Amino acid sequence: MSQETLFTIAGYGKFFITLFIFIMFYGYAYSIYKRQKTGEKDFEKYSNLVLNDSLDSTPLEPRYRKQDKND
Amino acid sequence: MQSNAQLEYDYSVVKLFTFATILFGIIGMTIGVIIAFQLAFPELSNLAGEYGTFSRLRPLHTNGVAFGFTLSGIFATWYYVGQRTLKMSLKESKFLMRVAKLHFWLYFITILLAVVTLISGYTTSKEYAELEWPLDLLVVVWWVLWGVAMFGMIGMRRERAIYVSIWYYMSSFLAIAMLYIFNNMEVPTIFWSGDAPSSIMHSISMYSGTNDALVQWWYGHNAVAFVFTTPIIGIIYYFLPKESGQPVFSYKLSVLAFWGLMFVYLWAGGHHLLYSTVPDWMQTMGSAMSVVLILPSWGSAINMLLTMKGEWQQLQTSPLIKFMILASTFYMLSTIEGPIQAIKSVNAIAHFTDWIPGHVHDGTLGWVGFMIIAGLYHMAPRMYKREIYSKKLMDTQFWLQTTGIVLYFTSMWIAGITQGMMWRAYDDYGSLLYSFIDTVEVLHPYYTLRGIGGLFYLTGFFMFAFNMYKTATSGRVLDKEPANASPMA
Numbered sequence: 001m002s003q004e005t006l007f008t009i010a011g012y013g014k015f016f017i018t019l020f021i022f023i024m025f026y027g028y029a030y031s032i033y034k035r036q037k038t039g040e041k042d043f044e045k046y047s048n049l050v051l052n053d054s055l056d057s058t059p060l061e062p063r064y065r066k067q068d069k070n071d
Numbered sequence: 072m073q074s075n076a077q078l079e080y081d082y083s084v085v086k087l088f089t090f091a092t093i094l095f096g097i098i099g100m101t102i103g104v105i106i107a108f109q110l111a112f113p114e115l116s117n118l119a120g121e122y123g124t125f126s127r128l129r130p131l132h133t134n135g136v137a138f139g140f141t142l143s144g145i146f147a148t149w150y151y152v153g154q155r156t157l158k159m160s161l162k163e164s165k166f167l168m169r170v171a172k173l174h175f176w177l178y179f180i181t182i183l184l185a186v187v188t189l190i191s192g193y194t195t196s197k198e199y200a201e202l203e204w205p206l207d208l209l210v211v212v213w214w215v216l217w218g219v220a221m222f223g224m225i226g227m228r229r230e231r232a233i234y235v236s237i238w239y240y241m242s243s244f245l246a247i248a249m250l251y252i253f254n255n256m257e258v259p260t261i262f263w264s265g266d267a268p269s270s271i272m273h274s275i276s277m278y279s280g281t282n283d284a285l286v287q288w289w290y291g292h293n294a295v296a297f298v299f300t301t302p303i304i305g306i307i308y309y310f311l312p313k314e315s316g317q318p319v320f321s322y323k324l325s326v327l328a329f330w331g332l333m334f335v336y337l338w339a340g341g342h343h344l345l346y347s348t349v350p351d352w353m354q355t356m357g358s359a360m361s362v363v364l365i366l367p368s369w370g371s372a373i374n375m376l377l378t379m380k381g382e383w384q385q386l387q388t389s390p391l392i393k394f395m396i397l398a399s400t401f402y403m404l405s406t407i408e409g410p411i412q413a414i415k416s417v418n419a420i421a422h423f424t425d426w427i428p429g430h431v432h433d434g435t436l437g438w439v440g441f442m443i444i445a446g447l448y449h450m451a452p453r454m455y456k457r458e459i460y461s462k463k464l465m466d467t468q469f470w471l472q473t474t475g476i477v478l479y480f481t482s483m484w485i486a487g488i489t490q491g492m493m494w495r496a497y498d499d500y501g502s503l504l505y506s507f508i509d510t511v512e513v514l515h516p517y518y519t520l521r522g523i524g525g526l527f528y529l530t531g532f533f534m535f536a537f538n539m540y541k542t543a544t545s546g547r548v549l550d551k552e553p554a555n556a557s558p559m560a
Contacts, residue, residue: 010352021334028330032323043326047318049234050309053155054552055078061231 080154081161082454084171088147089447089454091179093536095143098186099135100532102128104525111518122190130201131189136435137199137298139182144443145302146178146217149240151450152309153221156237157228167223174216181209193272197287199294200254204274207255214251218244235325239305242333246297254290281348285341292340299439301332303402304371306446311375311395314449315385316555320377324370331367335360342413345422354415361413368406375399390466391557394445397473401437405430420495425514425521426487433480436472436528444535451539452557457546459559460538468534475527478520486517 035041048060106128109115116124150171154160161168185202188194194201202210221244225233257274276283312319319325341349341357376399379385385392408430412421421427451459459465493513496504547560 014352014356025327025330025334029327032326036323043323044318044321046232046234046322047312049156049230049232050236050312051316051318051555053158053313055080055158055160057158059158059230063229063231065227065229 078160078162080151081168082151082450084150084161084168084175085147085450086454087172087175087179088143088150089450089539091175091182092140092143092147092443092447093539095135095139095182096532097536099132099140100525100529102132102135104522104529106132107518107522107525111515111522121192127190127192130194131186133199134185134189134201135182137294138185141298141435141439141443142178144446145240145243145298145306146174147450148306148309148443148446149217149221149302151446151454152236152305153224153240156230156234156309157224158230159224159227161224164223164227167220167227170216170223171220174213174220177209177213177216181206181213184209188272195255195257195274195276197254197276199291200251200287203272204255204257204259205272207251207257210251214244214248218248234309235319235322235329236305236309238329239301239308242329243297243302243305246293246301246337250290250293250297254286284344284347285349285353288340288343289337290340292343293337295434296332296336296339299435300336300368303439303442304332306442307375307395307399308371310442310446310449311378311392311399314389314391314395314445314555314557315379315382317378317380317382320374320380324374328367328370328374331370332364335364335367339364339413342418345413345415345418358413358415358418362410365407365410369403372399372403372406385556389556390462390469391445391448391559393466393469394441394448397469398438398441398445401433401441401476405434405438408433420491421487422491424487424490424494425483425517426491429480429483429487432483433476436476436479440528440532441472444532447539448535449557451542452546452549453552455543455546456549456552457542458549459557460541460546462559464534464538465559468531468538471534472528472531475524475529475531478524478527482517482520482524486514486521489513489517 032041032043036043045060052058052060105115106125109125109128121127150161161171184206188203188206189201193203195203221241225237256277258277259271259274260269261271261273278286308319308325311317338360339357341353342361343357345354345358347354376396379392379396386396411417412426412430448459448465451457490510493505493510494503498504549558
């Protein structure tokens with residue numbers, strides 16, 4: 001294969017990989033904004049993980065722990 | 072759920088790393104000021120024989136502030152932010168507590184050994200990867216220990232959702248693990264040297280020539296990414312909302328900026344090798360990715376500034392908020408400056424000049440240094456259960472250090488551009504107009520100004536160390552933990 005063909009393949013490869021990443025990223029951005037808008041998931045509530053971070057405060061989304069079951 | 076009324080967060084490891092942050096900060100920054108003055112007054116290089124030369128002290132400065140001061144600050148805040156946002160205490164697991172303590176002591180010993188070996192002249196000569204192979208192995212051990220502690224803590228969390236700061240710390244752990252191993256692939260010569268003279272403290276890189284340079288700057292630039300950027304973003308995403316009592320302006324933006332940064336940063340290292348022997352497309356890609364980096368970087372920085380929306384009066388009343396807002400502003404400045412320098416035509420002037428350390432220092436002093444200082448100040452009343460000793464001293468420190476940074480980067484901007492222009496100037500016959508020493512003479516006042524700026528910053532750091540010491544030992548005792556704004560006398 002000639003060097004020119006290799007460069008051409010590499011060029012198309014770069015373009016399509018970049019396009020793929022572009023679509024993935026903006027698709028993700030659109031999906032989280034849409035989910036927030038339709039009320040499917042509230043992303044903004046996670047800010048409270050900082051504001052309510054004392055050990056005795058109620059977790060935002062509690063997680064089952066083996067240790068806690070034994071108490 | 073278990074009642075945690077009797078359980079408390081454990082700050083013993085946080086305190087150890089806080090001490091290391093201050094200690095290594097003093098060492099690394101003092102050496103920085105010395106070498107800045109050595110560049111202005113070369114006779115200062117002869118004060119301590121081989122041990123006082125610029126070439127011995129410069130790696131000590133960079134390693135001291137990057138892997139001593141900054142990493143300690145990252146670890147200190149990790150063990151604090153990690154416990155609090157995951158809602159678990161290190162007290163709940165003897166194993167994790169032991170791992171965390173072992174992490175500290177091995178780390179501390181490694182950095183002390185780094186000081187000794189670098190000043191003795193043992194170096195691989197790879198920038199920011201100077202430590203010789205026995206120390207590299209030690210680094211791997213405590214890096215893995217950090218990972219065990221990190222994922223152990225995540226595994227024990229009560230909170231299902233993992234806050235965005237933790238994502239940033241995790242990215243730092245994973246990326247550095249990969250980068251560090253690949254860039255430090257080296258052959259200890261003692262095992263293969265036969266009868267030729269060698270030393271246990273000597274190795275050669277597994278890569279050679281251009282490949283070595285490529286791997287080196289893939290690592291080198293991402294040391295900036297995953298030591299000076301992502302964990303520091305993790306720090307600001309916790310401490311600014313917490314100190315100001317304001318929710319993050321947009322959590323969605325924080326998540327998007329995270330993924331953007333993760334994808335783009337790893338490709339930008341090529342900009343260190345513009346106009347060198349690496350393939351042209353890699354240089355172009357390095358430039359292009361560096362420019363794209365503006366988006367996720369500014370995404371986080373603007374998110375932080377907008378978090379203060381409607382609460383800007385706090386900037387007048389709290390020096391701690393001032394530190395964080397200025398840090399965010401310096402982050403914006405250095406993340407617009409970096410991409411500009413990475414554009415090929417600009418780089419033709421900027422490369423190898425003082426504009427580069429100027430850029431590095433408005434990022435490290437303004438962004439990294441200020442955020443770590445702010446994080447430690449915020450943690451102090453919670454760790455020591457005492458009020459911060461002096462608000463006035465903190466405010467004075469802020470202004471002194473800010474003046475220092477401005478002196479540093481403005482002098483280096485002027486010096487760098489002057490230098491770049493003089494190197495390229497030629498007459499009608501194509502002969503160079505200036506010799507190298509001509510540029511050195513012109514730059515002397517700017518080098519002096521840089522030294523003075525550094526001295527201001529260092530003096531401020533001593534004020535910080537004093538304020539922290541007094542807070543821990545004689546601040547007014549608090550009867551309960553402050554919710555948001557840190558109390559200060």
